[in-house]
Amino acid sequence: MRQTSFAAxxxxxxxxxxxxxxxxxxxxxxxxYLGLDRFDQLVADLGIxxxxxxxxxxxxxxxxxxxxxxxxxxxxRHRYVLTEAGRDLVPVLLALTAWGDRxxxxxxxxxxxxxxxxxxxxxxxxxxCSGCGQPLEAGQVRCTPGPGGREAPGTALLGRVVxxxxxxxxxxxxxxxxRTAPA
Numbered sequence: 001m002r003q004t005s006f007a008a009x010x011x012x013x014x015x016x017x018x019x020x021x022x023x024x025x026x027x028x029x030x031x032x033y034l035g036l037d038r039f040d041q042l043v044a045d046l047g048i049x050x051x052x053x054x055x056x057x058x059x060x061x062x063x064x065x066x067x068x069x070x071x072x073x074x075x076x077r078h079r080y081v082l083t084e085a086g087r088d089l090v091p092v093l094l095a096l097t098a099w100g101d102r103x104x105x106x107x108x109x110x111x112x113x114x115x116x117x118x119x120x121x122x123x124x125x126x127x128x129c130s131g132c133g134q135p136l137e138a139g140q141v142r143c144t145p146g147p148g149g150r151e152a153p154g155t156a157l158l159g160r161v162v163x164x165x166x167x168x169x170x171x172x173x174x175x176x177x178x179r180t181a182p183a
Contacts (some may be wrong), residue, residue, distance in 0.1 A: 009154025019063035024048060024056045026093055029082065032066065033090050037079040065089060094125035 006014035006021070020026060027046055036045055042053055057080060060066035065086035068078045082090075094114060101110040101124065116123045126135045134140075143162045149155065 006154065010150060010152030011154035014154040019065060020089065022056070024052065025060060026096065028056055028060065029065065029086060029089055030093050032080055032082050033093070037081060091125060095127055098124040098126070
């Protein structure tokens with residue numbers, strides 16, 4: 001179980017990780033998206049203990065990314081579905097999967113293929129600029145302070161760094177180091 005809470009951090013990424021940042025949550029969300037919506041299906045697919053899955057589902061429901069729906073009354077049984085917030089995480093999961101397909105591919109190649117239903121093409125997720133549509137890459141983006149930015153836990157130094165200052169008098173690197181995929 002997680003030992004540190006990010007709930008009080010003044011950072012959108014930290015607060016996202018508070019909801020979905022443990023090891024099991026992205027896998028549970030993936031399985032729900034792919035249609036495994038019953039508790040026993042999730043246990044069987046993931047090999048997760050029942051207690052741990054129950055805790056993860058409770059946290060995802062509390063975080064607003066999963067909803068619990070009764071499908072049987074005697075005894076009461078539930079199915080789990082992604083909420084609007086949960087469905088909004090699907091592109092993030094696809095992007096993480098694309099990263100894994102490039103940098104941590106299982107033996108034999110990617111276990112899933114993704115097909116875009118609108119055009120029928122096999123695809124891989126990329127994060128693109130909402131203005132021009134070009135893929136976003138680390139060396140081609142710059143962050144600037146947002147309206148909610150302030151010096152607070154989780155962003156104590158970031159405000160000064162993204163505004164062009166530095167936390168220790170040194171300028172941030174102009175170009176982050178680049179890495180290439182293994183051959």
